[in-house]
Amino acid sequence: MRKYALILTFFILSLICVSCADSEEENKNFLGGYGEISAGAYSAGYSSAFFEDDVYIYYDMYKINKESGQFVRLCETAGCSHNTASCIEYQYRNRIFPGKDRIFYVNGKELYEIDTKGETTFIDVFETDKDGILLDESISIEKVLPLNSSCIFVFCSNGSCIYNLETKEKIYAYGFFCCGNENEIYYYDRDSEGIVKIDIDAWTSSHIENTKSIYPYICTDERLFCNTQAGAICYLNDEDKTEVCLAEEGMRYTLLGAKENKIYYLLSDIDLRSGEYTMCDLYYSLSDGMESVKADTGELSPDMICFFNEDKIYLLKTDSFLNVEQVYVYSLDDDSFVIYENSMESTDDFSMQFDSEEDTELDNTQDNLSEKKSYSMSTNFYKETVDPLTGNTVDVMQKTEPFIIDGSRLKTTFYYNVDVEGSYPEEGIINVFVMCDGIIQNSSVNGGEEKLINQVIYKDGQGMYADIEFELANSSGDRKIIIGYYLSDYIITDDFDIFGLYNEIINYQDFTFELADNYTLEEVETEEIYSEYSFDEIYTLEEGEQYNEIYELAAVSDKIPLGIQHDRWNIQIDEDGKLHIIFYSNPGQYNLYLLIDDEPVLINGENESILCEISGESDTVVYEIDANEIFHDKEKHSTKIMVYNRNTGEVKLYPDQIIQIKE
């Protein structure tokens, strides 16, 4: 009897175990969708790509239901913190990349191929740079680009290389603008400042002359097409010389991709200074005859992020926080066009939808808040950052009072606190500025003189109250106001043997509001935005060392925003006394300010900021300025650049360099 009881118990237990085991649906893929995942569309500057299966289109942390157009989060587990190995987002977000007819999966420095069920096959590990030195632990593969059926470009900081999947050979190349066909690969080499061509069969490389500032983008079987800084499209002819094929004054051409004998591009009449445009269309041209045909699409905008594969073009529209608003899908085969709109509402507006009929406390709040929109805000936020030199935490708290509009002048009060541990300067200078649509405004702090950058002294542990007032241009429409500050932290000791570059924090509050005839002020919530980066080296100068040498700093952010691979700047002085400002960043439009000793400098005599564009295939912009116009003495000066990203609304301050003109 006991025996039978035991047998029965074991049987029940095994039944329970089996019933709980997840039955694997045959059709389910590793992204939680159904059907084969097709190798997706990519864009050179971004570490997310589009993928598609029978039911969904996937991008970043979203999946779009193709039938209903609904955007859903990739990880559908309620209450998931997205930081454990069981979370789909943690496993696959920014880790899968399209290849030609296959999908690559990245785990740290290891590269795998992944099939639809999620089974991985190891390919190789990328753990050294070109000199064989092991890369830092924190570096991982950020991006994989397909070049042809056997070669890929693996972007891995100093270990970036072109990799041959068949022979397992590597050619180290930094800079992710490269492309290829079955016979050749072209990439832009930063060191030699030009295009390098690789012959795949011989696996040898050769530099192509006179290709500075021309960035390879598409390589068909016949020729290589490139974007130019001036907004034109050119190609390399049979003699390896560049020839412009599509250019028009006042128009910008942006290459997207090529299929068969057609090349696809965006054409717009965007004005770089103001960011305004009246038209933006998708075109394709026959690569031999260059006859242009406009594709039948909806309204596009030049700041859309474009992803291309041989079947479809995905055009992504994001808001200033890089949240996806719309996805336009253009099918190359049948010339059809679909728009998916993200209707997921943010809880910042407290616009929640509950299934039950219960009335919640927050429903009332929602009603109140929905009336209070976009006139002024009082925000409090708290940020903890780590000083890269000492590893100590620096606590910063800021707050502003609501804006008061007095005629055409705006006033607010800004609180600032620093709780410092370690070697952070105990007393220093805070530089406060107000930016409106990317242009720094004349403002006064604490009733002082109106300046572009106002300086206030702070003491460790003391609260600082700054009354800010500025004039707003009297025109209607949305205005994006940013109040920013940064610390002047560099210290030069008397004997000049150390100067340190400290973690410079820039924090700001983004206000967007509409000018109307009758102003009403209410309190609303806003999101905090901050950008932060740290330095990975301290430069120590030996006595007698020349200050006008080149110091190139790589600023590596430990919170790399989507798509930003590297941000840095460089300043060089040549023998003729010309100052070269070189700015590296992702594609986009920027307002660039040059600050000498924390004062904005007039560029070329009149412009306070440089309006520049880094287009889809380049990563640098270079400006030449006469050094004598900027530096009027032979003293040491701190030189910084402040950059306003017109696409994302972010403001960044880049580390300073000490410049001294000796002759």
Place this chain on the structure above:
Amino acid sequence: MINLFFYELKKIFKTKGILISIVIIILCMLLNGINNAGLLNYLKPDVLTDATIQNVSKYNEKLFDELGETEYSDEKYEEMLLEYNSLYDGSETGIGAEKGKYGPTQAYDRYVYGLALDQMRYLKNFQSDISDVIINAEQSRENNKNLGKYRDDYKEKETTKAIQAYSEILNNTELKLCYVTSAYWYSFTESEGSNKFNTQLILFFICCIFSVYFATEYESRMSKMTYVTYKGRLSMFAVKNAVVFVISFLITLLSCLINIIVLTLHHGGMADALSQPVQLIFNNEPFAEFCPFNITFGQYMLLAFFMKFTAFYFASNIVVLMSVLFRKSLPSIAFSALSVIGILQLTLYAYQDNLGAYEIKSTSLYNVFQWLRTYSPISLLWSREYVSSFDVINLFGEPVYRLHFTLIFSWILILVLFVINSCLYCRRGEAHDIGIIGYFKKIWKKRSIA
């Protein structure tokens, strides 16, 4: 039967070996408690110079006493922010020289007030975080309805359950500040820090106690005597198992109480925190922000106690099984330690903290951890994992909380073990005296002779 029970209890406490094991277990628990309270830091030379930092929780408690049962509101938050700003006045360089209201200097005041402010900020963000979860669940449910032939009924039930659970929490949660130190929750989470080593020691000595308790009877040949008495079989086994139950319960109770007593003495009382919803417990990090159960922290502590007791009682039953199989102390201790601590080690190894990692260690290993968490009662020691998110499994097409399932399954296993153990204990024949090893040795000899 009651007399028998007390007699058995007396027997256990009279055995020298068992007494030594119990004393060692109590010492381990004390060490655990002291370490959780951060008191061992006093021994580290670089901390000695700033030893008053260790008393921060006392200053913290003083502040929270003054704040009282502060409910969250935007005005209160603003007020606290202004108060925090004002605490900077007059402070010198370094850690501040002016006498503080809560701590020895103003710097400590600023620090503890910052902790209170952190908690306020967390309360502020809590509602939007939970409503984000609800919205995502709604979106997911809506999406599932639009999947046509791929529509999944189970998914719909799961998302509905999630929405109901989190909506209930959102509606019923009063946002209040309360004093809590993170040290308390480490005392209930066996998987973190030095708790790992201490737990293994405790389990090892449990193996020693119960192996000796059962095996001595066979080794001293008393089993033959008791077997032929009126209550020498199933009744005897039931009484012995009751003793095992009581001892496991006492060990669990001691381990929790010692932790609480040491922490309370050093960090102050936690009366406020006991009635606080578990989702709102915060000290530098949230304890279980996305817990789907509408329970208070006090109820969680009781639940964690019950889970710990289940794990220890299951381990004890494994030990009993080994004892009645082998009928000798040493092999019984060895094999039970191997199985119980082996399972624990496997769970520890499979449990990986992938937070902030650039590489994912292994998804298959994490799947092993998930499996163990469902079917292994020892994993109940990781009590926080069960309540920190919406964790359900598919049981015959219905979503069931993993916690509920594991608890029920564990007790079924314990019952099964009881039945098996009683069969083995009460069986007749040669194996009764000589144990399983001796039995197989004899068979082997017979075969060799044949």
